[in-house]
Amino acid sequence: MSAGQPTEAVPKAVPEPTPETQPFWDGTAAGELRVQRCLACTRHYFYPRPVCPHCGASDVEWVTVSGRASLYSYVISHRPAPGFGDGGPYAIAVVELEEGVRMMTNIVGTEITPDALRLDMPLRVVFEPRGDVHLPLFEPADEGDR
């Protein structure tokens, strides 16, 4: 590439659904957070798979959850991944949904500092388009939202 030409923006990583995860990604595309729940022991679980990790039953269903969560843990990354270089340090977080399952995500809609990101703070899901899928991200929620 010759000097002075604008460099093409490096895209962020885009997940590629597999048959067992497709309902999750169909949910995010529809603006819903869906996880699996075991019909035998009634517990929710995540990541998507056809067997309940709690009781071993295969009789499981997809349910739409509230999207309410709390901040379980995080790091503030100072080494940007491809596509993450523009916004400064960002929070790679693990959140706990009120249904009890956890997932990795990014925290958005707030300052990305240790002071602003308090563990156990209430969060709510938002969806960000990325390639041909939508990613569940989380932003601070009012205490009253819980």
Next chain:
Amino acid sequence: MSADVVIAGAAETDEIGRLPDRSAFQLHLEGARNALADAGLVKDDVDGVATVGTPGPVQVAHALGITPAWLDGTSVGGASFLFHVRHAVAAIRAGLCHTVLVTHGESGRSRVGAPPRAFGRDSLLGQFELPYGTMGPATMFTVTALRYMKETGLTHEQLASVAVAQRRWAHLTPRAAMRDLVTVEDVLASRLVAYPFHLLECCLVTDGGGALVITSRERAEARGTRKPPVYVLGSGESAESPIISQMEDFTTSRSFRLSSQAAFAEAKITHGDVDHLMIYDAFAHVPIYGLEDMGFVGRGEAGAFVAEGHTSPGGRLPMNTNGGGLSYTHTGMYGMFAMQESIRQLRGEAAAQVPGVELGVVLGNGGMFMSAATLVLGNRRP
């Protein structure tokens, strides 16, 4: 035949660090050559080969001209070589083979002949972690720490003290990559990589390798191996989640607990028997978890224990005495080096030798709290 299985040969590559002129495969073979020479054995003494996925045990055996009767390609992260030792002990006891070579070689820094660091977009990692901007273990393995700090009260200074303590050992170790003494202030002043982790709380990225030769005590005696034998007195292994976000409790590693309980039980030892300890330290919090999950200290006590110097030179529980992954070397799959230092200490030939080591324990971590194996090693016949 007795059930005693020994490590008869143990050696690292001639050099470790930055080795752009050697491929990962060459490092395997160099480690193998050195370990066989250390044992005083030759390739025709070997009938079992174990190593991780790439290049794998078939290629290592073939390159060395070994016709294997037993192979192990267990590839579960940096602890894999401890798994190999455990599996080799069982195989030798079962009569499946008599002498096993375990090799490690990794061009972690120079990436010469190294497998690509690629994860499928459709993998678990590719779907549920990579999209959030993870950049290798520094941004994933570390994600448990703030939760641990909140629940136990571990301070930033105590976390930094892990790097300080290990640098004291590295200072005494000529082969260590980083040897200048550092203070807690130095660690906290190093650049942030992934808050709360600073550069000096993250492992090195190096090239190197090593290998072990494992056989029965009787065979070692019959063949007249060169070095005093190191007995494998107990071992354990376990695994938890393939991706760190699904670790069941961010403040304790189940596989650390279970693998260590199994190893201690088999060896019939208690914590007070342990003279020397190696805990795989990819990041500064990992030895903190290890000390607690293995039961050397109570919950929430490990940070103060390290900060007070109990794992440092002269302390009552010498730990990571080569300087560890933080200061000695870390090729990516560090477990081989943790075992090598334990063996050197038991032979009395470590650079930073602890006086009177008779019993050592090695805890290996695989992936990011993904898997673990623990070995109890001793220099006295059980």
